[in-house]
Amino acid sequence: MARATISDVAAAAGVSQATVSRALRGSTNVSPATRAKVEQAAESLNFTLSKSASTLASGRTMRVLLLVSGPLNTWFNASVLQGVYNVLAPEGYDVIPSFVLNRSQLDRFFRNLPRDRNADAIIITSFKFDTTLHDQLSALGMPVVGLNSPSTAGFDASIGIDNASAIASGVHLLRSLGHQRIAFVHNYIPHDMVYGTSTRAAAFRAAAADAGYAEHDAIMIEADQRDAATATPGTTEASATTAAHIVARLLSCNRHPTGIMGETDEFTIPVYKELLRQHIAAPRDFSIMGFDDAPISRALDLTTLHQDPAALGSAAARKVLALLRGETIRHVHALVPATLVLRDTTGRAPAGR
Amino acid sequence: MARATISDVAAAAGVSQATVSRALRGSTNVSPATRAKVEQAAESLNFTLSKSASTLASGRTMRVLLLVSGPLNTWFNASVLQGVYNVLAPEGYDVIPSFVLNRSQLDRFFRNLPRDRNADAIIITSFKFDTTLHDQLSALGMPVVGLNSPSTAGFDASIGIDNASAIASGVHLLRSLGHQRIAFVHNYIPHDMVYGTSTRAAAFRAAAADAGYAEHDAIMIEADQRDAATATPGTTEASATTAAHIVARLLSCNRHPTGIMGETDEFTIPVYKELLRQHIAAPRDFSIMGFDDAPISRALDLTTLHQDPAALGSAAARKVLALLRGETIRHVHALVPATLVLRDTTGRAPAGR
DNA sequence: TTGTAGGCGTTATCAC
DNA sequence: GTGATAACGCCTACAA
Numbered sequence: 143m144a145r146a147t148i149s150d151v152a153a154a155a156g157v158s159q160a161t162v163s164r165a166l167r168g169s170t171n172v173s174p175a176t177r178a179k180v181e182q183a184a185e186s187l188n189f190t191l192s193k194s195a196s197t198l199a200s201g202r203t204m205r206v207l208l209l210v211s212g213p214l215n216t217w218f219n220a221s222v223l224q225g226v227y228n229v230l231a232p233e234g235y236d237v238i239p240s241f242v243l244n245r246s247q248l249d250r251f252f253r254n255l256p257r258d259r260n261a262d263a264i265i266i267t268s269f270k271f272d273t274t275l276h277d278q279l280s281a282l283g284m285p286v287v288g289l290n291s292p293s294t295a296g297f298d299a300s301i302g303i304d305n306a307s308a309i310a311s312g313v314h315l316l317r318s319l320g321h322q323r324i325a326f327v328h329n330y331i332p333h334d335m336v337y338g339t340s341t342r343a344a345a346f347r348a349a350a351a352d353a354g355y356a357e358h359d360a361i362m363i364e365a366d367q368r369d370a371a372t373a374t375p376g377t378t379e380a381s382a383t384t385a386a387h388i389v390a391r392l393l394s395c396n397r398h399p400t401g402i403m404g405e406t407d408e409f410t411i412p413v414y415k416e417l418l419r420q421h422i423a424a425p426r427d428f429s430i431m432g433f434d435d436a437p438i439s440r441a442l443d444l445t446t447l448h449q450d451p452a453a454l455g456s457a458a459a460r461k462v463l464a465l466l467r468g469e470t471i472r473h474v475h476a477l478v479p480a481t482l483v484l485r486d487t488t489g490r491a492p493a494g495r
Numbered sequence: 496m497a498r499a500t501i502s503d504v505a506a507a508a509g510v511s512q513a514t515v516s517r518a519l520r521g522s523t524n525v526s527p528a529t530r531a532k533v534e535q536a537a538e539s540l541n542f543t544l545s546k547s548a549s550t551l552a553s554g555r556t557m558r559v560l561l562l563v564s565g566p567l568n569t570w571f572n573a574s575v576l577q578g579v580y581n582v583l584a585p586e587g588y589d590v591i592p593s594f595v596l597n598r599s600q601l602d603r604f605f606r607n608l609p610r611d612r613n614a615d616a617i618i619i620t621s622f623k624f625d626t627t628l629h630d631q632l633s634a635l636g637m638p639v640v641g642l643n644s645p646s647t648a649g650f651d652a653s654i655g656i657d658n659a660s661a662i663a664s665g666v667h668l669l670r671s672l673g674h675q676r677i678a679f680v681h682n683y684i685p686h687d688m689v690y691g692t693s694t695r696a697a698a699f700r701a702a703a704a705d706a707g708y709a710e711h712d713a714i715m716i717e718a719d720q721r722d723a724a725t726a727t728p729g730t731t732e733a734s735a736t737t738a739a740h741i742v743a744r745l746l747s748c749n750r751h752p753t754g755i756m757g758e759t760d761e762f763t764i765p766v767y768k769e770l771l772r773q774h775i776a777a778p779r780d781f782s783i784m785g786f787d788d789a790p791i792s793r794a795l796d797l798t799t800l801h802q803d804p805a806a807l808g809s810a811a812a813r814k815v816l817a818l819l820r821g822e823t824i825r826h827v828h829a830l831v832p833a834t835l836v837l838r839d840t841t842g843r844a845p846a847g848r
Numbered sequence: 849t850t851g852t853a854g855g856c857g858t859t860a861t862c863a864c
Numbered sequence: 865g866t867g868a869t870a871a872c873g874c875c876t877a878c879a880a
Contacts, residue, residue, distance in 0.1 A: 147857060158867045163859065171865055193613040194556065195857035197547035198872045213577055215805065220573035224566055227592070236613075238589045239580070260546035260589075379790070411794055437732070438791050441764050452568065500873060511851045516875060524849055548873035551856050 146187040155183035166191055197260075205236045206462055207264040209251065214241050216378070217408070217436040218451045222267055222289060225455025233463060235262075244332075252278040263462045265289055265455075270340070271296065285465035289458045292341050294475040299461040301454055301476050308447045308480035309345035312403050312431055313353050313360075315482060319429060320491035321401030323359045324350065327388050327413055328405035329378060330365040342405050342433065361399060363388050378406040385412035389420065400428045400491050407432035407439040407446055414444065414487065425489030435483050443486035454478070499540040508536035519544055550613075558589045559815055560617040562604065567594050570761070570789045571804045575620055575642060578808025586816060588615075597685075605631040616815045618642055618808075623693070624649065638818035642811045645694050647828040652814040654807055654829045661800045661833035662698035665756050665784055666706050666713075668835060672782060673844035674754030676712045677703065680741050680766055681758035682733065683718045695758050695786065714752060716741050738765035742773065753781045753844050760785035760792040760799055767797065767840065778842030788836050796839035807831070 152159045157176060165172045165180035172180075184190070197203045208226055210219040223239055230237050238261065242248045248269070263285040269275060271293035279286050279296035288300035316324050326346040343362060350360030369384040380388070392398055404410025410432035417428065424430050432439050435448035457476065464471045505512045510529060518525045518533035525533075537543070550556045561579055563572040576592055583590050591614065595601045601622070616638040622628060624646035632639050632649035641653035669677050679699040696715060703713030722737040733741070745751055757763025763785035770781065777783050785792050788801035810829065817824045 145857095149857085159858080160860085160868080161866055164866090167859095173865060176865080192551075192857055194547050194550035195872090196859070198545075198551050198874085199857075199859035201859090201872080203547060214580060215570065215573035215577040217568065220568035220576075223573075223592070224568040227567060227594075231593070236591045238591060239576070240584070241580075408790075415794070437761075438794055441768070441791055441795060502873085512874080513852080513876080514850060517850090520875095526849060529849080545873055548856090549875075551858085552873075552875040554856080554875095 146189040148189070148191070151180065151183045151187055151189050154187060155179045163191075203260050203262050204234055205238055205261045206230060206459075207261045208237055208239045208267070209264060210239065210241045210267045211248075211269055212241065212243065212378070214239055217438075218378075218434065219267070221451035222455035222458075225452035225457075226265060226459045227455075228452070229456045229459040229463070237459075248275075249278075252282075255282065262466055263287070265458045265462060266291065266297075267458075285462060287458050287461045287465065289454055297475075298465055299471055299474045301457040301461065301478070303449050303454065304477040304479050305341045306345040306348070308433070308449075308482075309342055309403070310349035310352065311482050312433075312447055313346065313349040313355075315431070315488065316401035316403070316429060317353050317355075319401070319489060321399070321429060322491065323361075323395075323397060323399040324355065324401035324403070325361045325363055325392060325399035326403050326405070327363045327392070327410065328365070329380065329384075329409055330367045330369070332367075346403060359399075361395070363391055379408040380410075380412040382412060382416070385416040388413050389416040392417075393420070393422075402428060402430040404430070404432050407434045407436045407444060410446075411438060411442060411444065414442070424487040427492055429488040429491070431488055433480070439483075439485075445485045445488040446483050447480045448483045449478075449480040499542040501542070501544070504533065504536045504540055504542050507540060508533045516544075556613050556615050557587055558591055558614045559583060559812075560614045561590055561592045561620070562617060563592065563594045563620045564601075564622055565594065565596065567592055570791075571759075571787065572620070574804035575808035575811075578805035578810075579618060579812045580808075581805070582809045582812040582816070590812075601628075602631075605635075608635065615819055616640070618811045618815060619644065619650075620811075638815060640811050640814045640818065642807055650828075651818055652824055652827045654810040654814065654831070656802045656807065657830040657832050658694045659698040659701065661786070661802075661835075662695055662756070663702035663705065664835050665786075665800055666699065666702040666708075668784070668841065669754035669756070669782060670706050670708075672754070672842065674752070674782060675844065676714070676748075676750060676752040677708065677754035677756070678714045678716055678745060678752035679756050679758070680716045680745070680763065681718070682737075682762055683720045683722070685720075699756060714748070716744055732761040733763075733765040735765060735769070738769040741766055742769040745770075746773070746775075755781060755783040757783070757785050760787045760789045760797060763799075764791060764795060764797065767795070777840040780845055782841040782844070784841055786833070792836075792838075798838045798841040799836050800833045801836045802831075802833040 148159050148162050152162045155162065157180060161172065161176060162180050165177045166184060193204065208223060210222065212219060214220060214223065227237050240251065242251050261284065264282065265287050267289040269291055271291060276296035285298045288294065288297035290302045291297065291300055294300050313324065326343060328343050331340050365380060365384045366387055369381060369387060404413060410430065414424065414430050422428060432444050432446040435446045439446045461471055501512050501515050505515045508515065510533060514525065514529060515533050518530045519537060546557065561576060563575065565572060567573060567576065580590050593604065595604050614637065617635065618640050620642040622644055624644055629649035638651045641647065641650035643655045644650065644653055647653050666677065679696060681696050684693050718733060718737045719740055722734060722740060757766060763783065767777065767783050775781060785797050785799040788799045792799045814824055
């Protein structure tokens with residue numbers, strides 16, 4: 143059976159193609175009677191509108207791109223996708239995920255994007271901002287919404303986690319638990335890096351100073367570049383080797399820190415495990431907390447800062463919708479808080495320190 | 496600047512539209528010289544072919560659907576997506592993920608699919624097979640490849656994990672470690688269920704019998720339906736309540752099992768944690784193993800059966816490609832093994848049992 | 849190897 | 865409220 147076209151339906155229903163189109167899209171002025179006739183005809187012919195043809199004629203693709211940094215099978219990225227999908231799918235939009243692992247892939251993505259301008263809007267997550275990116279974004283010619291981007295420039299709207307206040311609340315916790323020296327452990331940050339967690343490192347520095355920590359009482363420990371190089375790019379997870387190196391540096395400090403914050407749960411957990419392996423226990427000997435509240439932190443009872451990437455994705459998608467409809471958005475650039483989740487890895491600082 | 500069309504490029508390059516089309520698609524007979532001219536003209540006009548127009552004219556959409564059961568932000572589903580993407584994206588295909596949580600959503604999906612026949616093929620993961628589904632699949636009119644489906648019927652090709660032999664190797668492990676009584680713990684399986692892990696339960700029964708376990712020495716413990724109902728559908732994770740109930744049933748057995756296998760890592764871990772909470776330690780008092788080798792099992796040093804969902808996704812995508820190109824596939828329905836990963840939660844059965 | 853011309857199946861703009 | 869009709873931007877025989 144060759145596929146029925148709109149004119150077949152028109153013939154069957156005894157109306158014009160235009161009317162069929164109107165009726166089937168539910169929208170414009172069509173009398174209830176006609177609509178019923180048309181719908182019935184379409185039904186019996188097993189007819190449905192062709193997306194491609196509609197797209198061509200209308201200029202609307204009903205597709206939105208989701209560009210993430212790092213693999214899609216990351217807790218964060220997958221959850222964002224889920225959230226975006228949840229609000230866009232019911233509206234009839236397809237969401238097309240893409241990802242890039244490094245700067246050159248990112249550039250290639252933007253270079254090829256117009257090649258198949260086949261989306262109405264794009265959501266971009268966790269990219270570090272730079273002027274090149276900015277230019278690329280504005281050249282896109284479609285609504286661009288950012289998700290967890292360090293800067294809002296170049297985006298028509300954005301949503302993100304309030305890293306600064308979240309990190310601050312973590313620092314305050316450690317301080318009130320009596321930890322005299324604290325540390326922030328994080329992955330190696332390449333100079334051409336595309337992911338944006340470096341915001342947290344900066345936030346830690348600021349929050350520590352703010353909370354009264356002297357500079358040498360709030361130290362930063364970054365993963366070794368060589369360790370990072372052997373890992374999958376874009377992964378936030380620390381390898382066992384990376385973790386071992388970090389712990390070595392941590393413990394070899396003169397009067398080592400007892401309060402530790404990690405950039406993400408996934409990065410923090412290997413460090414935590416390595417400490418345990420050294421027979422240094424939390425919260426007896428030290429306190430440690432992650433960031434994200436990913437399932438893995440729950441499994442290990444790790445204290446952490448909760449964020450909800452699916453909610454971020456949904457919020458971003460809602461902004462896309464608003465942009466597409468030309469509605470005015472209340473908070474063009476919104477920031478949502480991350481909240482502290484107390485579990486088993488934080489407690490009063492060991493006495494005598 | 497209004498978008499350049501193919502005829503603008505044709506004019507600029509001094510050739511016909513047809514030639515531009517041919518040249519830009521890299522394909523058919525075009526002299527190198529002409530091709531260069533065309534490419535340069537396109538470049539300078541910032542022109543690219545419109546996907547929608549190509550689709551309409553050619554009938555090929557360059558899109559493939561990925562339908563998964565359960566949320567996209569599951570380790571398994573997200574990894575499958577990643578794997579599918581990895582092979583399809585370089586070939587110019589967009590992959591459009593969709594998911595359904597239950598039977599009615601699945602039916603709705605199939606009912607609406609022809610409504611926007613806008614894909615060249617579809618990959619379907621982890622769905623329980625039934626005759627209705629079979630009919631729906633064959634009515635699709637496009638290549639359908641199954642991933643981890645209990646049956647191959649209705650699919651043009653399929654790829655999956657060899658649950659039977661994997662589970663068998665787990666049972667053999669427990670047996671050789673001296674566990675006299677073993678148990679399989681798994682989530683509640685709704686009768687209209689769409690996900691396919693029930694295969695593992697059946698495999699456990701068979702493998703246990705095969706290994707010489709009497710029926711009452713190899714017990715099945717299924718999560719309570721009411722517990723499952725309160726959880727997110729499609730999640731393979733056990734809630735704390737579910738886990739507590741399961742452990743209660745486990746320990747209240749006369750001579751309780753000391754060797755435990757779980758349907759997935761995510762489901763197994765809460766059970767494991769609950770056992771620890773009862774001061775019953777692995778591998779001293781019992782052995783427990785998961786299935787999947789998800790990152791979370793590594794974090795908890797859980798013995799498990801390794802599978803690689805991204806590889807499954809890639810394999811499925813390759814079959815899609817072959818189908819689309821009319822190539823003959825070597826193994827239309829392929830099964831890949833899952834391999835045992837020994838970690839810290841399995842060991843010799845406690846003496847005197 | 850390259851050009852010509854007729855679709856592909858809708859949507860949108862007008863009239864009526 | 866409904867009907868013509870001209871786009872929409874490319875692909876693909878077929879001819880040259």
